[in-house]
Amino acid sequence: MKRERTSADSRVQKNRPSQGYIYLVKNPSSNEMSICAWDSVLYPGTSVVAPTRYGLDLGIIISAADQLGKSYESGCDQPRAACFHAEDCLPKDEREAFHAGDPEEALPSYSLEKDEDPCESCAGCNPQREPGEVEISGDVVWIDRLATPSDLSRYQEQSAKEDEAMRICREKIAHHKLDMKLVTAHFLLGEPKIIFFFTADVRVDFRELVKDLVSVFRIRIELRQIGVRDESRVLGGLAVCGRDFCCHGVTDKLDPVSIKMAKEQNLSLNSMKISGPCGRLLCCLSYEYDFYVEEKRNYPPEGSKLKVGYDLMKVHEVNILSKRITLSGSEGRMFTIPQNAVFFNIDTKRWELEKEFANEFLSN
Structure with missing residues (x-):
């Protein structure tokens, strides 16, 4: 779902240069990611104010996006973030043990006596690289501005108010006896608006609720109904593997997951064992599915x-x-x-x- 552009947005977009740098920007409140452009080099961790589907809000630069979307090459065994020269970094005795297959002796330890460390030029050990300048199409939105100290201070102040906003909204929901579960609330940084995310099994008529909330907060109110998988994406938590939910910490793309994927990977078909806390099949089932299909051909x-x-x-x-x-x-x-x-x-x-x-x- 894309945010509708106003005429002012269109004028700003037209005044932008035809070339620039594109970045993967994450919205810390909803954990959604988007591709945004900027006219200079930015590095991961930089705070910006960028358009989101809900409005202008704080964003964090995750990485350069000019290499995203490259097609997977069949049989590729060179994943990034894995050292391609681990064997070269081992001392001679450990390297021999490595080839002998003795896991007790083949513990990786880097030699500091070498004149040149091969990891310095290793694409796996150093996955970050300089962004490349690309042609910017009309579908790519531009970052509004770099976040200033006052922007970050205001973001912290608004975040502190969200718990109180949640409490008030829950009281209003109980007053109107609405069958809905409030998930979280968020104050937009770039415009005066509060967004309340909720889940519900049926369609909810919340018009009277919105009127009550407007009378309390005196700013624009927006209620967004999300699914149970989106609830896990927004709130986060620990998965069965002991790490953050993939939908919260890795990607915001909730791809369809089927029981066929578990069957192809020889996993248990008991839905209780292959489902996440959200009650749906684990997202990670889809990550390795293509690999299993490809390998089984051999x-x-x-x-x-x-x-x-x-x-x-x-x-x-x-x-x-x-x-x-x-x-x-x-x-x-x-x-x-x-x-x-x-x-x-x-x-x-x-x-x-x-x-x-x-x-x-x-x-x-």
């Missing part, structure tokens, strides 16, 4: 048959994390092989076992 499907020597064995389990395939044969025999032991024969249209693994299996 494995024979579970339940299919694989010829091993003169025996026809069934693919009992596929574990793409350990890259192992478990086969079951006659008389309850179980046999585990690595993923690189099988290949898909294009001529026969069947999955087959590599000769060296087949010979090893038959010799045992």
Whole structure:
């Protein structure tokens, strides 16, 4: 949902330059993110006053956005924020232990005696980079201004008033006997307006409630009905993994999540075990779904048959994390092989076992 632009907004947008820098800006009150432009370089953590769907409000620069939205390259194993030279940073004895596969001896420790630390030029260790100047289209909104000390001071003062506004609103809701749950209240920084976020199972007629609130606060009042997933996004909390809710700390995009995603990842189909505090399926189920779909193309499907020597064995389990395939044969025999032991024969249209693994299996 985009905020409707007024004629004044349109005039400001027209006066902006055609080139600039674009940034990912997070609104700390609603935890929503937007793409905004500015005419100079800004760094993460900078406070700005930027347009939101609710009006002009405080925003925090998260990162440069000129590289966002790049298409995922199939098979990419170079994620950012992971050191690409960890092995080079190990001393010689630890590096040998690393190759020997001894986890007790292969603890990463950086050598300070080297003339040059490879991590200094590592894109994983240093993910932040200078923003790049790009062409600005008409769909990108511009940051109104950099936040001044007076803006930040006023934001703190208004935040301190929000609890009292919540108390008054709850009293009015109880007075009018409305079937709604108040989630939070927020004073906009850029204009005189209070936004009350609430959840409800049905459509609520809150016209009389708005009149009462206007008579108390003497400024514009806006009531926004949100869903239970949005409630978790706004309030935040700890998920089952022990970290902040993804919708609160990572992204504000609430993508659809289906039980098919859990099935594809061999997770429990018990909705109680794969649901978040909001009562909906965990958002993180959708994050790794594409990876599982892509990886499973390199494995024979579970339940299919694989010829091993003169025996026809069934693919009992596929574990793409350990890259192992478990086969079951006659008389309850179980046999585990690595993923690189099988290949898909294009001529026969069947999955087959590599000769060296087949010979090893038959010799045992």
